[in-house]
Amino acid sequence: MGDLERPSGSRLVLHDHAEHPLTVRxxxxxxxxxxxxxYLSACGTVRTSPELADEAVHIVSALQIAGFSHVVGSLWHVDDTIGASVAQGVYESLGTGDGALDVDRTAEALHSTVCALRDTYPQTPSLWACQVHAGP
Structure with missing residues:
Protein backbone atom coordinates (compact mmCIF):
# COMPACT_ATOMS: atom_id res chain seq x y z
CA MET A 1 0.00 0.00 0.00
CA GLY A 2 1.60 3.24 -1.13
CA ASP A 3 1.82 6.32 1.03
CA LEU A 4 2.26 9.15 -1.45
CA GLU A 5 2.80 11.78 1.25
CA ARG A 6 5.35 9.70 3.20
CA PRO A 7 6.89 7.16 0.80
CA SER A 8 8.97 5.56 3.56
CA GLY A 9 5.65 4.70 5.23
CA SER A 10 4.45 2.68 2.23
CA ARG A 11 3.94 -0.90 3.30
CA LEU A 12 3.22 -4.44 2.28
CA VAL A 13 -0.35 -5.44 3.10
CA LEU A 14 0.18 -8.67 5.01
CA HIS A 15 -2.29 -10.50 7.26
CA ASP A 16 -1.30 -8.37 10.28
CA HIS A 17 -0.61 -5.09 8.49
CA ALA A 18 -2.98 -3.09 10.70
CA GLU A 19 -1.14 -4.06 13.90
CA HIS A 20 2.39 -4.61 12.55
CA PRO A 21 2.93 -2.81 9.24
CA LEU A 22 5.98 -3.84 7.21
CA THR A 23 7.02 -0.48 5.77
CA VAL A 24 9.59 0.65 3.23
CA ARG A 25 11.61 1.93 6.17
CA TYR A 39 8.27 -10.85 -7.05
CA LEU A 40 5.58 -8.32 -6.14
CA SER A 41 2.37 -8.75 -8.08
CA ALA A 42 0.47 -5.84 -6.63
CA CYS A 43 -0.77 -2.35 -7.27
CA GLY A 44 1.83 0.33 -7.79
CA THR A 45 4.83 -1.10 -5.96
CA VAL A 46 7.03 1.47 -7.72
CA ARG A 47 4.59 4.40 -7.49
CA THR A 48 5.53 7.67 -5.81
CA SER A 49 3.97 11.11 -5.66
CA PRO A 50 4.56 13.66 -8.45
CA GLU A 51 6.56 15.79 -5.99
CA LEU A 52 8.94 12.87 -5.37
CA ALA A 53 9.02 11.44 -8.89
CA ASP A 54 12.81 11.79 -9.06
CA GLU A 55 13.33 9.85 -5.82
CA ALA A 56 13.34 6.08 -5.63
CA VAL A 57 11.57 5.60 -2.30
CA HIS A 58 9.21 2.67 -2.78
CA ILE A 59 8.86 -0.98 -1.85
CA VAL A 60 10.90 -2.22 -4.82
CA SER A 61 13.91 -0.06 -3.95
CA ALA A 62 13.62 -0.97 -0.26
CA LEU A 63 13.83 -4.67 -1.15
CA GLN A 64 16.93 -3.99 -3.23
CA ILE A 65 18.53 -2.14 -0.33
CA ALA A 66 17.67 -5.10 1.93
CA GLY A 67 19.63 -7.40 -0.39
CA PHE A 68 17.37 -8.71 -3.15
CA SER A 69 19.36 -8.55 -6.38
CA HIS A 70 16.25 -8.85 -8.56
CA VAL A 71 12.84 -7.34 -7.81
CA VAL A 72 9.78 -7.42 -10.05
CA GLY A 73 7.16 -4.78 -9.27
CA SER A 74 4.36 -2.88 -10.94
CA LEU A 75 3.75 0.73 -11.86
CA TRP A 76 -0.03 0.56 -11.50
CA HIS A 77 -2.92 -1.81 -10.70
CA VAL A 78 -2.42 -5.27 -12.14
CA ASP A 79 -5.43 -7.13 -13.52
CA ASP A 80 -5.64 -10.36 -11.49
CA THR A 81 -5.77 -12.68 -14.49
CA ILE A 82 -2.96 -10.88 -16.29
CA GLY A 83 -0.90 -10.67 -13.08
CA ALA A 84 -1.18 -14.41 -12.58
CA SER A 85 -0.28 -15.03 -16.22
CA VAL A 86 2.82 -12.83 -15.97
CA ALA A 87 3.96 -14.48 -12.74
CA GLN A 88 3.46 -17.95 -14.24
CA GLY A 89 5.36 -16.99 -17.40
CA VAL A 90 8.26 -15.50 -15.48
CA TYR A 91 8.64 -18.43 -13.10
CA GLU A 92 8.34 -20.97 -15.93
CA SER A 93 11.07 -19.10 -17.83
CA LEU A 94 13.31 -19.08 -14.77
CA GLY A 95 12.96 -22.82 -14.13
CA THR A 96 16.06 -24.92 -14.70
CA GLY A 97 14.27 -28.27 -14.86
CA ASP A 98 15.66 -29.49 -11.55
CA GLY A 99 13.41 -27.36 -9.34
CA ALA A 100 15.84 -24.46 -9.09
CA LEU A 101 15.42 -20.97 -10.51
CA ASP A 102 17.97 -19.15 -12.65
CA VAL A 103 17.22 -15.70 -11.22
CA ASP A 104 19.98 -14.09 -13.27
CA ARG A 105 17.53 -14.37 -16.17
CA THR A 106 14.74 -12.44 -14.40
CA ALA A 107 14.85 -9.38 -16.68
CA GLU A 108 14.84 -11.57 -19.78
CA ALA A 109 12.02 -13.74 -18.41
CA LEU A 110 9.86 -10.72 -17.61
CA HIS A 111 10.60 -9.17 -21.00
CA SER A 112 9.64 -12.26 -22.98
CA THR A 113 6.50 -12.79 -20.90
CA VAL A 114 5.38 -9.18 -21.34
CA CYS A 115 6.13 -9.31 -25.07
CA ALA A 116 3.88 -12.36 -25.41
CA LEU A 117 1.08 -10.50 -23.63
CA ARG A 118 1.70 -7.46 -25.82
CA ASP A 119 1.23 -9.66 -28.87
CA THR A 120 -2.03 -11.01 -27.41
CA TYR A 121 -3.39 -7.59 -26.36
CA PRO A 122 -1.67 -5.07 -28.67
CA GLN A 123 -4.39 -2.43 -28.23
CA THR A 124 -4.39 -2.59 -24.41
CA PRO A 125 -0.95 -1.71 -23.00
CA SER A 126 -2.54 -0.98 -19.62
CA LEU A 127 -2.77 -4.77 -19.20
CA TRP A 128 0.88 -5.62 -19.85
CA ALA A 129 3.05 -2.50 -19.62
CA CYS A 130 3.02 -2.05 -15.85
CA GLN A 131 5.51 -4.74 -14.82
CA VAL A 132 9.10 -3.62 -14.19
CA HIS A 133 12.33 -5.31 -13.20
CA ALA A 134 14.87 -3.68 -10.90
CA GLY A 135 18.28 -5.24 -10.77
CA PRO A 136 21.24 -6.14 -12.92
Whole structure:
Protein backbone atom coordinates (compact mmCIF):
# COMPACT_ATOMS: atom_id res chain seq x y z
CA MET A 1 0.00 0.00 0.00
CA GLY A 2 1.60 3.24 -1.13
CA ASP A 3 1.82 6.32 1.03
CA LEU A 4 2.26 9.15 -1.45
CA GLU A 5 2.80 11.78 1.25
CA ARG A 6 5.35 9.70 3.20
CA PRO A 7 6.89 7.16 0.80
CA SER A 8 8.97 5.56 3.56
CA GLY A 9 5.65 4.70 5.23
CA SER A 10 4.45 2.68 2.23
CA ARG A 11 3.94 -0.90 3.30
CA LEU A 12 3.22 -4.44 2.28
CA VAL A 13 -0.35 -5.44 3.10
CA LEU A 14 0.18 -8.67 5.01
CA HIS A 15 -2.29 -10.50 7.26
CA ASP A 16 -1.30 -8.37 10.28
CA HIS A 17 -0.61 -5.09 8.49
CA ALA A 18 -2.98 -3.09 10.70
CA GLU A 19 -1.14 -4.06 13.90
CA HIS A 20 2.39 -4.61 12.55
CA PRO A 21 2.93 -2.81 9.24
CA LEU A 22 5.98 -3.84 7.21
CA THR A 23 7.02 -0.48 5.77
CA VAL A 24 9.59 0.65 3.23
CA ARG A 25 11.61 1.93 6.17
CA UNK A 26 11.49 -1.50 7.85
CA UNK A 27 12.43 -3.32 4.65
CA UNK A 28 15.35 -1.01 3.91
CA UNK A 29 16.78 -1.67 7.38
CA UNK A 30 16.95 -5.42 6.78
CA UNK A 31 20.21 -7.09 5.82
CA UNK A 32 19.40 -10.24 3.83
CA UNK A 33 22.63 -11.26 2.08
CA UNK A 34 21.40 -14.55 0.61
CA UNK A 35 18.12 -13.44 -0.97
CA UNK A 36 17.89 -13.17 -4.73
CA UNK A 37 14.39 -12.59 -6.10
CA UNK A 38 11.35 -10.73 -4.83
CA TYR A 39 8.27 -10.85 -7.05
CA LEU A 40 5.58 -8.32 -6.14
CA SER A 41 2.37 -8.75 -8.08
CA ALA A 42 0.47 -5.84 -6.63
CA CYS A 43 -0.77 -2.35 -7.27
CA GLY A 44 1.83 0.33 -7.79
CA THR A 45 4.83 -1.10 -5.96
CA VAL A 46 7.03 1.47 -7.72
CA ARG A 47 4.59 4.40 -7.49
CA THR A 48 5.53 7.67 -5.81
CA SER A 49 3.97 11.11 -5.66
CA PRO A 50 4.56 13.66 -8.45
CA GLU A 51 6.56 15.79 -5.99
CA LEU A 52 8.94 12.87 -5.37
CA ALA A 53 9.02 11.44 -8.89
CA ASP A 54 12.81 11.79 -9.06
CA GLU A 55 13.33 9.85 -5.82
CA ALA A 56 13.34 6.08 -5.63
CA VAL A 57 11.57 5.60 -2.30
CA HIS A 58 9.21 2.67 -2.78
CA ILE A 59 8.86 -0.98 -1.85
CA VAL A 60 10.90 -2.22 -4.82
CA SER A 61 13.91 -0.06 -3.95
CA ALA A 62 13.62 -0.97 -0.26
CA LEU A 63 13.83 -4.67 -1.15
CA GLN A 64 16.93 -3.99 -3.23
CA ILE A 65 18.53 -2.14 -0.33
CA ALA A 66 17.67 -5.10 1.93
CA GLY A 67 19.63 -7.40 -0.39
CA PHE A 68 17.37 -8.71 -3.15
CA SER A 69 19.36 -8.55 -6.38
CA HIS A 70 16.25 -8.85 -8.56
CA VAL A 71 12.84 -7.34 -7.81
CA VAL A 72 9.78 -7.42 -10.05
CA GLY A 73 7.16 -4.78 -9.27
CA SER A 74 4.36 -2.88 -10.94
CA LEU A 75 3.75 0.73 -11.86
CA TRP A 76 -0.03 0.56 -11.50
CA HIS A 77 -2.92 -1.81 -10.70
CA VAL A 78 -2.42 -5.27 -12.14
CA ASP A 79 -5.43 -7.13 -13.52
CA ASP A 80 -5.64 -10.36 -11.49
CA THR A 81 -5.77 -12.68 -14.49
CA ILE A 82 -2.96 -10.88 -16.29
CA GLY A 83 -0.90 -10.67 -13.08
CA ALA A 84 -1.18 -14.41 -12.58
CA SER A 85 -0.28 -15.03 -16.22
CA VAL A 86 2.82 -12.83 -15.97
CA ALA A 87 3.96 -14.48 -12.74
CA GLN A 88 3.46 -17.95 -14.24
CA GLY A 89 5.36 -16.99 -17.40
CA VAL A 90 8.26 -15.50 -15.48
CA TYR A 91 8.64 -18.43 -13.10
CA GLU A 92 8.34 -20.97 -15.93
CA SER A 93 11.07 -19.10 -17.83
CA LEU A 94 13.31 -19.08 -14.77
CA GLY A 95 12.96 -22.82 -14.13
CA THR A 96 16.06 -24.92 -14.70
CA GLY A 97 14.27 -28.27 -14.86
CA ASP A 98 15.66 -29.49 -11.55
CA GLY A 99 13.41 -27.36 -9.34
CA ALA A 100 15.84 -24.46 -9.09
CA LEU A 101 15.42 -20.97 -10.51
CA ASP A 102 17.97 -19.15 -12.65
CA VAL A 103 17.22 -15.70 -11.22
CA ASP A 104 19.98 -14.09 -13.27
CA ARG A 105 17.53 -14.37 -16.17
CA THR A 106 14.74 -12.44 -14.40
CA ALA A 107 14.85 -9.38 -16.68
CA GLU A 108 14.84 -11.57 -19.78
CA ALA A 109 12.02 -13.74 -18.41
CA LEU A 110 9.86 -10.72 -17.61
CA HIS A 111 10.60 -9.17 -21.00
CA SER A 112 9.64 -12.26 -22.98
CA THR A 113 6.50 -12.79 -20.90
CA VAL A 114 5.38 -9.18 -21.34
CA CYS A 115 6.13 -9.31 -25.07
CA ALA A 116 3.88 -12.36 -25.41
CA LEU A 117 1.08 -10.50 -23.63
CA ARG A 118 1.70 -7.46 -25.82
CA ASP A 119 1.23 -9.66 -28.87
CA THR A 120 -2.03 -11.01 -27.41
CA TYR A 121 -3.39 -7.59 -26.36
CA PRO A 122 -1.67 -5.07 -28.67
CA GLN A 123 -4.39 -2.43 -28.23
CA THR A 124 -4.39 -2.59 -24.41
CA PRO A 125 -0.95 -1.71 -23.00
CA SER A 126 -2.54 -0.98 -19.62
CA LEU A 127 -2.77 -4.77 -19.20
CA TRP A 128 0.88 -5.62 -19.85
CA ALA A 129 3.05 -2.50 -19.62
CA CYS A 130 3.02 -2.05 -15.85
CA GLN A 131 5.51 -4.74 -14.82
CA VAL A 132 9.10 -3.62 -14.19
CA HIS A 133 12.33 -5.31 -13.20
CA ALA A 134 14.87 -3.68 -10.90
CA GLY A 135 18.28 -5.24 -10.77
CA PRO A 136 21.24 -6.14 -12.92
Missing amino acids: DLARLHLPSVQLA
